[in-house]
Structures are given as C-alpha cells and as structure tokens.
Amino acid sequence: MLNQQWLTTFIKLVELGHFTHTAEQLFMTQSGVSQQIKKLEQQAGAPLLNRIGKGFELTQAGIALLAHAKQLQQQQVELLASFHQDDAYRGECKLACSGSMAMLIYPHLIDYQLQHPQLNMSLEAAPNQRIIDRVLDNSIDVGIITQEFAHPELSLSLLGSQRLCLVLPEAWASQLPQVIEYHSLAELGMIDHPDGMHYWQHFVSCHFPQQLPKASTIKRLSYVNQLSQILMPVSKGLGFAVLPEFAVKQASSLKGLLIVAEARLSAQSASESLYLIQKRHRPLALRYQQIISLITGLIR
Structure with a gap:
C-alpha cells in the first residue's frame, strides 16, 4: 500500500517543480521532501524522478504514478463531497x-x-x-x-400483505370436489420451490389448521428454483403449487392452470x-x- 502522505508530497512537487517551494507550501524542510520522495521510490520499486541540477524530469514510472495518485486524490475529494449531499435522484x-x-x-x-x-x-x-x-x-x-x-x-x-393462491392443473377441475379438502391435495402432490414449504405450511394453517402437523410430509413431485418455471409442471398436469398472487398474475399467459377461488377452500383468506x-x-x-x-x- 503506497503511503498517502508521500503521494500528496509527490503530487505537490510535480505541480510546483521545485523542492524548496514544495517544502514551503507543505510546511516541511527541503530534506524532508527529499526523504519522502526517496521512500516513495522505495515503495514503488522504481525511480520516479531524473534529477537535473536543481530541477527534475519524471521517469515513466513517475508519470504512471502521478496519474494514479491524482485519480486517488480526486476519488477522495468526491467521496468526501458525497458525505454532504443527499440527492433524492442520485x-x-x-x-x-x-x-x-x-x-x-x-x-x-x-x-x-x-x-x-x-x-x-x-x-x-x-x-x-x-x-x-x-x-x-x-x-x-x-x-x-x-x-x-x-x-x-x-x-x-x-x-x-400478499394473498397466497392454490394453483392446480386445469385438467383436474372436474375431478375435485366443490369444496377442496386437504386429503385431495395430499394425494395430488406439490411442486416445490425455495419458498414452497413455507407458503404451503402457512396456507394449511389458514385453510386446514387441524392438518398442520402433517403439512411437512406433503408429497413433493418436483423441485425448481426458478420462479418463472414453477407453474410450468402444474400446467402440464404434474401437481399443485402455492404461490403469492403477485407471482401467479405474472404467469397469466400460461395455459392449463386453474387458480382456485377461496370459496372452494374456506372462509379464511390465506395471506402473508x-x-x-x-x-x-x-x-x-x-x-x-x-x-x-x-x-x-x-x-x-
């Protein structure tokens, strides 16, 4: 890590072009400036200046380090300025x-x-x-x-809050009773996903509270961790899924789905x-x- 104080001295030296003037501006001795430049060269592992009489020329390493040091200095200025700004649109x-x-x-x-x-x-x-x-x-x-x-x-x-929806294959519509019971869903099996068990257990606690101890043993037919793909196997007739209404609406273009009305479950809405x-x-x-x-x- 390059010493920040030595970099600041280096930038000022290049800016003024003179060791004595640099020492005066930084409230240092001329030898102090020379020592810091020498230590910076040791850190960099390369000479930064070609000394010519009382003046100097930057080496290739010096030119590269100067550009880097100025960039760091500007980033610090911008960072400090940002502490005093709170823009609603930036x-x-x-x-x-x-x-x-x-x-x-x-x-x-x-x-x-x-x-x-x-x-x-x-x-x-x-x-x-x-x-x-x-x-x-x-x-x-x-x-x-x-x-x-x-x-x-x-x-x-x-x-x-968000309503949890039970989504079934449309092909099952004629096979299910008017009021859907827990055992019917248990026989069909669930399409699982990262939040699948969490949603299912909450859904069961609202609509079938007496069956909650069994909820974790529901038959899981498939698992997918891509939200956009969860309802695809349902549309093909593989199983049911429980998802928030927001997600179900996003799949409205997918054919073969039956979103079960709450009236077919119980009077209590399942929502989170x-x-x-x-x-x-x-x-x-x-x-x-x-x-x-x-x-x-x-x-x-």
Missing part, C-alpha cells in the same frame, strides 16, 4: 425481497430509474433469512420479508404480511423515500 438503491415480490416491483423500479438516470437500482431475490443477514451486514439497505421478528439492530414496519426492514440506527438516504412509497402503492 445514487445506488440496494434492495432485496422474495422472487415473487421482485417480479412485481422490478419493472416499476426500472421505469423509475429511466425517469432519473442518476439512480442505480440493485434488487436481489432471496429468502427471508438471507435478506435479514444482508441488511445486518450492510450489503443492502432495505429488505422486504414475510415474517415478523425482533432484532436490536433492525427496525421493522408493516407494508401490506409483508414487512420492510432496515438498520435501526442508520437513516436511509433521501432517494429511498420515493422508492418505498412506490413499492407500498404497488402492494396495497
């Missing part, structure tokens, strides 16, 4: 949510970025625990999760609360205000 926006939520909000985030090109949208699709971990280690600033929990470093606020999480003691940048408002509007 900067990186780092968010994470479930895959189904990402399908809902990402197109709108991109539309918003197109309106404000100085913004940079970064959206990660991940399960709840990964989102929590990513907020805690400052990899993302805002997360959307589906479980309520308490943590001393995080704040949590309710955004809204959605929570926004962020660091408790680190205020969000101004640019997040409009983004959170946009997401809230989409959910509600």
